[in-house]
Amino acid sequence: MLFDVRPKEDKRDLYDRERELSEIRESIDRRVWLSVYGFRRVGKTSVVNVAVNDQRYIVVKVNLMRLYDPKKRRYSRPDFIRVFLEGINEAIRRYTLGGRVVRFISNVLGVDEETFLEFNAVKIGVRLRRFRDQDINSVIREFNQLAKDNGKILVVVFDEAQELMKVNGLNLPSLLHDIYDYCKDTVIIFTGSMIGLVEGMLRGLEYDKPFFGRLIRRVKVDKFNEDQSRDFLHRGFEEEGVRVSEDVINDAVTRFDGIVGWLTLFGAEYSFRVKHGESVDLSEVEGMAINEVKEEFKGFLLGSQSPERYSAVIIALDRLGGKGTLGEVAKVVKALIGETPESRVYEILNRLANMGFIENIDDEYILPRDTPNRKGMLMASREVISQR
Ligand SMILES: Nc1ncnc2c1ncn2[C@@H]1O[C@H](COP(=O)(O)OP(=O)(O)OP(=O)(O)O)[C@@H](O)[C@H]1O
Ligand SMILES: [Mg+2]
Structure with a gap:
């Protein structure tokens, strides 16, 4: 459904984005690392999710938004390791991988395999500090090998990648260089809405010696233009079976200025209320977004x-x-x-x-x-x- 407010996973639920999807897939297939950027709520996570949702890839998503806290200038290392291992754990479950990589991680943490597989926060929590940078690399190397053995490509997505720079004691350049040098079947995707910060980080990496001359491809996710916004709303309301006047559509197109996150929130809320026989006022829905x-x-x-x-x-x-x-x-x-x-x-x-x-x-x-x-x-x- 177009008006599902969670980030999209499935191509059927994604409106357009054909250019972005083909740029992302082509880069992955050529083993070119990339950065997907754009303003807040413009649909970066969705387009990346859909692009990597493909039999040919094994995907690990590291959702750094889980760390995000505007009051913190730095994040503790164990907090980062937890988010990293959560991403690994999800991938292990999704692809029913197991064996060596699970054994390796449980070993480093000093817990039994079940504890890691269940991701038992209490038992794992105190042990996260045992996980060093080399261990992160070992895990990714192991996944890279798994991908290779299965004729696939490993895609590691760092969502809101600028947060990586705030992790205490993480040697990011050396971590990434190791992946670049030893994991030939791995592609990293960085995404972020803090455009300048992500760009600064990438440039630092690109100019760093071992990366020299190597570019990370940029893919920009733009706002919808007016026609796209209007068409998106029409199709979404049609899917919901809800009738909406052209005036309301036009008003929404103007107020939300092509930001798909707002259009989706509006569509979902408006449809919900109409279906439940409530009266709806665009300003009220807009108020939720403003808040x-x-x-x-x-x-x-x-x-x-x-x-x-x-x-x-x-x-x-x-x-x-x-x-x-x-x-x-x-x-x-x-x-x-x-x-x-x-x-x-x-x-x-x-x-x-x-x-x-x-x-x-x-x-x-x-x-x-x-x-x-x-x-x-x-x-x-x-x-x-x-x-x-
Ligand atoms: N192409 C699309 N078609 C349909 N819905 C979309 C599309 N892109 C994004 N959405 C919807 O818009 C909202 C924001 O999408 P998403 O979370 O992917 O954006 P984002 O750019 O990653 O946002 P943030 O800056 O908050 O991380 C979600 O409700 C999502 O379902
Ligand atoms: Mg996002």
Whole structure:
């Protein structure tokens, strides 16, 4: 179903994305590592899930979003190992692999195989720190061999890959170099919405000596254009058997600005209410999305070094009609909270752009155009400022 709000797994539930799917599959088949990036809720996880959902691949998904906490600048190593082993464990179950790799992991952890297979958090938890970088490599080498023996390709997906840089004591370049050198049938896919941060990480890897000259292919997932948004909604409502007026569709297309995550949430909620004979108001559904962004962005602001300045920058951009240059933003920020060095405003604007909250095109900084993001970020900023 198009309006299923979980990330899609099956091609039947995915609207379009033909270009992205073929770019991803072609890269995998040529053993080229890749990065799939794009703004929040634009459908990165879904497109990667569907692309790798193929008999020819063995897939390990490392969902780093499980680590994500805006209040934390670093993650502990055992927390990362847990997420990594969860991904391994899921793959072992899905492909009913077992044998050596299970024995190896249980051995390192010092637990019996059942404990690892059940992923018994209590028994495993304290033992995670035994898992060293070499052990991660051994596990991936083992999977690579399994894939090879079966004529398949191992695909390891690091979802929200920028979080890898925050793991204490993880030597990421050497980990990846080892995979690159020894696992010829393995492809790594990095995804992330914090576009600038992922890009920074990848460039660091590419310029690092052993990687020199080797490129990680970039695949961008774009927002839908107006026609795609409209068509997506029509098809989704048809699947649900729900009739919706053209006015409501047009209104949704404008407000959600091609962000498929919002279109899906809207479609799901609207259909649900209509089917249960309730009246629905687009603004009410939009309010749910605004609230989601507000809470998320507030968490980010409160975890930042200067919540007040970050908030002022967002409010300033809004007052400037949604976009402005550094000079313009700095002026409004000054009016809002008093003297703030322009170099600091510059840093904040770039950090917001690197995190994928705003866009930077030429010398302009731009707020998202969809109302959930725009209003949600603005409301969070106003709340934070008023509490200071
Ligand atoms: N092409 C598509 N067709 C149908 N639904 C989609 C499509 N892409 C994404 N969705 C839906 O949109 C929502 C967001 O998708 P997804 O989680 O894949 O995006 P994301 O870019 O990974 O988001 P995030 O930035 O939160 O990680 C989900 O509800 C998903 O089901
Ligand atoms: Mg995602």
